[in-house]
Amino acid sequence: MDAEGIVADMFTVQKTMGQVLCCMCGISMPPNAANMCVNCIRSQVDITEGLQKHVTILHCPECSSYLQPPKTWIKAQLESKELLTFCIKRLKNLNKVRLVHAEFIWTEPHSKRIKIKLRIQKEVLNGAILEQAYVVEYVQQENMCDNCRRVQTNPDQYVAVVQVRQHVSHRRTFFYLEQLILKHGAASQAVNIKQVHEGVDFYFANRSHGSKFVNFLGSVVPTLNRNDKQLVSQDIKNSTYNYKYTFSVQICPICKEDLICLPPKVSSSLGNLGPLVLCTKVSTNIMLLDPFTSRHAFMDANQYWRVPFRPLLSGRQLVEYIVLDIEVNVGLITVGGMKYSLADAQVARVSDFGKNDTIFNVKTHLGHLLNPGDYALGFDLYGANTNDLEMDKYKGLNLPDVVLVKKSYEEKRQKKRGKPRPWKLNNLPMEVEPSSKGRTEDAKEVQDYEKFLEELEEDQEMRSKIALYRNKNYQPSETASMTDGEDGPAVPLEELLNDLTLEDDNEQEDEEMEG
Known part of the structure; x- marks a missing residue:
């Protein structure tokens, strides 16, 4: 650096921000548009004025949903993103301020109270921006939604029923279909599910839910559909009619591993x-x-x-x-x-x-x-x-x-027969119709389910379409020979990682150790 540069640096004036006195309390502070310190501004202006701090919301205890007026029910779990969004939307006049941050404050789950801490900003007193945090308390009032009220009043009452049938001698198709329904939540709106001979009946409280379920079945298996309706009651004065709708869904009787002789027209x-x-x-x-x-x-x-x-x-x-x-x-x-x-x-x-x-x-x-x-x-x-x-x-x-x-792989599977698998499947809450054939029919169904599980072990593509969960009753020492690959096909552990809850298990172990 030359001499002229050194001299210039020696005479450079550093910029400093001056201090002013607050017009209210006289404290020294950096200047702002209001010429008042933060404490004095807060004493003079409350940006939360006019905002709701106590809100009453309606909650359905049966399905854990909340009423979004006028008639929409939204399902949300405690401290979830859906519930936070719902609570913020219920606040009036929040558009007059700027929302910076929102978070839950822990409350006892059975207290019927939800508390949310909001941080907002607003321009006050000649352009000064003030930020302030406050707590909103939501009081839950228990009130059943229309669907749950209808079910509680008469559990057998329904508006639409989807009758799914497949005229074959086994139930492997329904075992696979059950897993697809669970993974996609297709039967979440069903008020009742009954297993009957050669099929399953799904009952819905709304016709649109039944129609949506029929469309889902058609998107996963080849089906033939027909529907009908029956008049239940009518009001001539108001021209209103109540119907019960029946959707008949017949699944193609052709299954995997079937031997077929094609008709000449089809072959051609x-x-x-x-x-x-x-x-x-x-x-x-x-x-x-x-x-x-x-x-x-x-x-x-x-x-x-x-x-x-x-x-x-x-x-x-x-x-x-x-x-x-x-x-x-x-x-x-x-x-x-x-x-x-x-x-x-x-x-x-x-x-x-x-x-x-x-x-x-x-x-x-x-x-x-x-x-x-x-x-x-x-x-x-x-x-x-x-x-x-x-x-x-x-x-x-x-x-x-x-x-x-x-x-x-039957000979190799004999060694593992009767032992628990390292994975398991969930099942629909289904009522089973008593079988007229007794133990023989029940034994066939158990055999079909075992064949379905073995098919899952052999077919990786089929496994990728359903959800597999870790079996807590599985002991690696009992079936250690599975790791050498000599006992037939098995489900790799890496396919179960998406469904494992390792953090939850660790937390439970820590709680047990502390107890």
Whole structure:
């Protein structure tokens, strides 16, 4: 730095802010537009004047919702963002000030009081901006909403019922549908849920809720809908009518792992697919796969219900085979997000061991999964007595002896049978209709639920659509062998992390230690 710069710095005048005296109390302070200190301004002006400090709100104890006048009920939990927004909107004249911050003040949950601390700003006295905090107390008055009042008055009273049916011999579809409903909260407005033969009934207090639920079902599975209404009462003078609405929803009877003989019209419309095909996936569309050529096609609900058909054999008729030899013909290909590989295989029924030496030479799409010595599940067309009208329409149709469907892990699962899984599923609050068949029907339902859980362990794509929760009764020491990957498919722990409440568990452990 040169000499001129040094001299300039020596004679630079530092800017300082002067002090003035408050016109009220005479204290020295930085100057402002009002020439008054903060304490004197607050003594002269109260920016919270005219703002509400006590508010009464209506709360429904049954569904934990709050009344937003005139008729809207908003569901909100204590100290949630939704409740904070609701409470702030209930304040009058708050638009005259600027809201800077808002937070809850803890109160006893059973005190029927909610306290919120607000920090506001307002321009006063010649442009001076004053900031002040104050507390608003909300008093809860218990008052049932219309839906809860109707349910409490008569629990069997409803406006709309959605009757969901699927005419098949198992309930695996409803187990999967139940998890989708829980994840998306589709039945949150239902006043009652009843399990009946071949289906479930959902009761709603509003027709729009039932219609919305029907639309949800159509977005996850192929359905056929129809609706009807019945007059309950009418008032001729006021021209008002009360109806009960019934929505009938029929789910497509085609399920995953079903063997199907396509009708000639359907086969022709799908590019001469099949006619013997497997159903590999059911969502809004039905995925059909030819296990001998790996050709596939998709059918939506409209296509199916235009020419409906039934499965030739269902998943309950699968037979276990052992793979004696396998030779892969075509490399790995991806069909509809799923991988297949064509191969020639020699298989024998497990039940034939020690009785005969019957061996079947088959073509299969599971060449990438099966190895000599593995077990597979398939349909035994060699010994099955099939009676399907669609097959008679094909002249000269030669049926294969065996159609393999999937790899079997039954032998490995025997080691874990009866032990708790590290995960679990939630269930709908459902009333179960007493079964006329007694224990036999109940045992079949338990078996179907176990098959559904095993299917979840094998199918990662299906698991991604539902919510899995940690099982607190699971002891890692009991099933430590699962970690080595030799006991069949299992759900990885990382898929459960989104549903774990580790912080809550740690807090509970700390409370127990302190106790």
